[in-house]
Amino acid sequence: MMKSAVAKIFNSPFLLILLTVIVKIPMFFTKNIQEDSFITWRVARNFMNYGVIGFNGSERISASTTHLYVFITAFFELIFGEHFIFPLLTFSGILFAVGSYWFAKILFPADVFKRGIFVLLLNITPPALAASCLGMEYGILFFLYSGLIYFGLYKSKNWAYFIFPVLLLWTRVDTVIFLGIFFLADVYLRRKMNFIYILGGVIGVVSVVGFNYLYFGEIVNHTITAKKIAYKNLIQNNSLEFMLYQWAYYGGLIKKYSVYTFVLFVLFLFFLAYALFKILKNENKEKSTVKVILVLIVTFALAKITIFSIFKAYFDWYYWLPRVFLFVVILYYFLEIHAWKKKTMFSGVCLLFIGLYGLQLVQSYTIGYMEERQRMQIAADLNSDKVSITQSILLEPAGIIPFFTGMYTYDEVGLVNERINDEMLKDEKYWWINSVNRFKPDYILTIENKAGEENSLYPIPAEKRGAFNERYELVKTYPIAKIHDTAPMVLRWIYGIRPIGKDYYLYKKRND
Known part of the structure; x- marks a missing residue:
């Protein structure tokens, strides 16, 4: 049969x-x-x-x-x-x-x-x-x-x-x-x-x-x-x-x-x-x-x-x-x-x-x-603020979060917004903070490092750090270690062999 x-x-x-x-x-x-x-x-x-x-x-x-x-x-x-x-x-x-x-x-x-x-x-x-x-x-x-x-x-x-x-x-x-x-x-x-x-x-x-x-x-x-x-x-x-x-x-x-x-x-x-x-x-x-x-x-x-x-x-x-x-x-x-x-x-x-x-x-x-417990969660947290195309975000990558929030997007590679590439061509070292100052996004999401940390993708000149901290506040951290530690046993074992993911830091523009 x-x-x-x-x-x-x-x-x-x-x-x-x-x-x-x-x-x-x-x-x-x-x-x-x-x-x-x-x-x-x-x-x-x-x-x-x-x-x-x-x-x-x-x-x-x-x-x-x-x-x-x-x-x-x-x-x-x-x-x-x-x-x-x-x-x-x-x-x-x-x-x-x-x-x-x-x-x-x-x-x-x-x-x-x-x-x-x-x-x-x-x-x-x-x-x-x-x-x-x-x-x-x-x-x-x-x-x-x-x-x-x-x-x-x-x-x-x-x-x-x-x-x-x-x-x-x-x-x-x-x-x-x-x-x-x-x-x-x-x-x-x-x-x-x-x-x-x-x-x-x-x-x-x-x-x-x-x-x-x-x-x-x-x-x-x-x-x-x-x-x-x-x-x-x-x-x-x-x-x-x-x-x-x-x-x-x-x-x-x-x-x-x-x-x-x-x-x-x-x-x-x-x-x-x-x-x-x-x-x-x-x-x-x-x-x-x-x-x-x-x-x-x-x-x-x-x-x-x-x-x-x-x-x-x-x-x-x-x-x-x-x-x-x-x-x-x-x-x-x-x-x-x-x-x-x-x-x-x-x-x-x-x-x-x-x-x-x-x-x-x-x-x-x-x-x-x-992804379900990090980037999807970030999208959910942003949506709780009732965001839309009228609010902007600077982040990387430009996939899950922009798709589920519908926000106007600047991405760190410039795939979806060529203005970022223009800033990279002007200043290879400080293009990120220059983009922040020029475009004034409502939200910023950094990956692996916080904004301003040296030897990262987000360096800020000393004279501009005060202005950034006055304009933006860190509202939430998404540590990858927490996701790994709370995962089912078989996933914890795999994450131990090959760690996947990085920390994310969400910043929000302070009310003027």
Whole structure:
């Protein structure tokens, strides 16, 4: 009976995709949503309320890295109102599952059982769960990547070569890395240039850049400009050693900068190379397209991990899909190529991936527990003052708190308000207090350090400290240690190994 139920599910794409979505539901109860998702969602809300793509009312600014996801979110907010988040996350999970099903059809065209197992196991890997369930645009992005590979390289549909590059570039401009590597794979298979694909890429680039220039008055998204300015002096370490640690930290699953993380990642890459070698050595002419596709995704994954590590991109979500693609190759190797004691190996692989699923659930719970008791609490405390767009706040980051309070926002990176970047360019050391004095925010939220502490992001010249203390009062402190100490036992143990979070200090402008 169990076998017949499994066969029925695996033979139905609808039931298989539904099962992958059901498996992901526990992730939603961890209450872990990536902070930057709320930036995109607020931009979408701003578009709905003001008819302007921006963050603060009528001010135009490309505060989100993704235009397409902004429009999709706006549609969900229009349909579901303030309850749009769960339907949107479910939609993202469905798109990721569909993309994984397309991959399964490429890799296992005739074996329904392997196809179903592949889809289920890929969807419960940590990077797949993060891409599907944490609110960012990566469920959509994986769907588009997979669509281009399946309908383009595998099915040779001309419409796919035009539509998918345009949609990819409107989702994220950095997809040019993938599109460039895909172009080489396509030329290898076709033995000629694909001018429809070139046209799609050109129109995608021109339309995005043209839209940015005509609507925002800038060539690239403001987020890129803001990070370039804000992070110029925030590089943790310029050494080769640190760069290699970062490469392993973001390329792998272990979130710790150490030589052990580096060694484990290198060992994983050796195994990946071995698996890819065995796949390529397998004599099956009918699988030649599959081999090209697997080389394509490995090349893209390692290229993006390496490029973004070199440029010190300190954001884990950039690396989610590269990790997913590496898992695609590993799964294919074990399900199709590996020949040692099939039943034992199959059981071991399933147990390993179920363990990884549990690992991601715990990881998400540790973050969600902290966010619920700190930044969500800060938003609740601000809302108790009945704040709105008429009150302003200077803080970092610009995700959860501005989204749930609706306040006019200055963020310390300048992602959502370019006036901050102007102050950084004028004075690299005292831009923060200069911003406070110039913009006079009603509330200030500092992270890790109090305002005025030396060797922090909030230095105040001696002659200006008195004026700041006269104008602002510290109204509440949000110590991270208290959250760690009162957490359930399993979380206390995890926080002890890898402390997550920092202290926050909330200041309020005194009544004149």
